[in-house]
Amino acid sequence: MSSSDPQRAGGPPSRLTTIALIGAGVLALAGGGAFYLASQRAVRPSEPGTIAVRVGDKSCEPMDLTVPAGRSVFEIENASNRPIEWEILDGVMVVEERENIAPGFRSQLAARLKPGVYDITCGLLSNPRGKLTVTASAHSEAEKVKPPLKAFIGPLSEYKVYRALRSNRMIQAVGALSTAIDAGDMDAAKSAYAAARTVYRHVEAVSGRIADLENAIDPVATYLAGREQDPAFTGFHRIEFGLWHEGSVTGLKPVADKLEADATTLRDRLKAVKFEPVDLAGNAAREARRLAEGPVISGDNLYANDELVEFAAAVDGLEKPVSLLVPLLAEASPEMAKATTDAFAAVRAELGKLSGSDAAPVIYSDVSPDARKALAADLVALADAIDRINPALGLE
């Protein structure tokens, strides 16, 4: 974990610690029984506090271990008659492992463990597993409410992957839309349009903040002086207007081609966006409020009237970055983690209530102002819940 870990900071400053050197320094090679001296190193004496685990034919000794959170060094002795792999498991996930410890040999393994109960493997896959209990320390408790910076690298990376995959899919869907328009195939064009809008909604919390592109991809006629006749009326809604209002693909091909080019630019721009840890929740909360104030009240898709489907996609897009923080939040404040999950469920339930059935979907122009306000209120409550995440993780 962080270099401020008290267990590490106290060590001799220039120490280069070879910790898992085992057995002989002789490397034996299979070829013709030749032995090859590849690396000769002294076995490092055990660190103070090394935890010994002896793996026999049928079980570990001990089968039950307790260590404090933080760094622990285990010394595994293979007292069975087969090569073994030794693993620390959290459910099915491997936390740390040492492979191929030969019979009669010892191997050391350093692990930095969070509080919790883990399994340890004991030789054959069919052998019973032992238990490793990691108890909380002052340091681990402090890290719960202020995780180190590196705890956010995984979530930030995952959200970056999500944006990359979504924006690639959007390029594909817009390509299919363009092809369908070219072929004059209205049904294919409408379904490609819907597919492209879904992935667009997934990333809108980020893309919506890239103003120049947003004005090319997603302008609505309401905000343009000449409304539908305005030359700046382009992008998705221009195509929506053609397909649903005019019932024709006439004049849509150049719009679709431009949208395709813009989708590619969007992918590259999204790739370049650098997120800080605060942005994961911050951006999602901002987008939830934007949806509540604008699109939910006045509608976005004036011609297709399929806002309810798109709002559901938008909620999925909000949940992705937030869900990446939930494991950290669950440690800092289980109640808050639950409140966040509940707030998402409440918005989805409200959307479900309004949406009708698959056979008879409700169009948004039939959703009453009061019902829209109720949905907006749920989104604001969601934004409020998300806004509590950063302070809970020591990010503000």
Next chain:
Amino acid sequence: MRISGLVGASALTFVLTSGAFAQEASLDLVEPIAEYKIYVSEKLAKLVEDTTAFTDAVKAGEVDKAKELFAPTRLSYEAIEPIAELFSDLDASIDSRADDYEKAEADPEFPGFHRIEYGLWEKNSTEGLAPVADKLLSDVKELEGRIASLTFPPEKVVGGAAVLMEEVAATKISGEEDRYSHTDLWDFRGNFDGARKIVDLVRPLIADKEADFLKTVDANFETVDTTLAKYKDGEGYVTYDKLTDDDRKVLAAAVNTLAEDLSTLRGKLGLD
């Protein structure tokens, strides 16, 4: 005495820098970790595609075709092993060896690639392998699904470069991994490619401060490449027994040095 065991035990060396000198992990790691996940996802898509063809051949009783597809199919798996083996249940069902089971090869629980390998090469038959093949394909698909929803732990990604080289040192140099087919050189290729990918992704973060380190690592990767190239056969490699003792020594030395050097990568990036 099991020679393989000796190799494994002695080759595993880990050097950790002390906390006082380890630098703080930086958000510059976000980019390489994200790129790595995309790399892994592409390899998994290929693994599912190749495993489908491989298991189809097994189920159709096409022994020769299945033998031909075995090693190339494993290539993608071997390249992403540091992530694939994070799921202990799937690692066991896809890639465990006979040693992990009480009755070894005769154990009805012995599954996965190596169970099929055993049937194809030792028995020259696909008899009884259809359910094993079905299970393997469904496990590989399950792996793809789980990895898709996995947030990659940065220390596992960066540490993965060393893990791959340790794998080679511990279980590959001995020819133990693919003990029935002797296609180990293919697996080497996958492991090296996977390790090199990780080094290349984090290279910009350490290029200035660790130029000498990178030079040494690159030189060892070069040695491995040059040595492996001698054994190239079509798209793949000759069987492992064709490797001369001298080349085996050259590979072992390069692998051990790489395993040791790359084990410091986590520390250099503040991830210990």
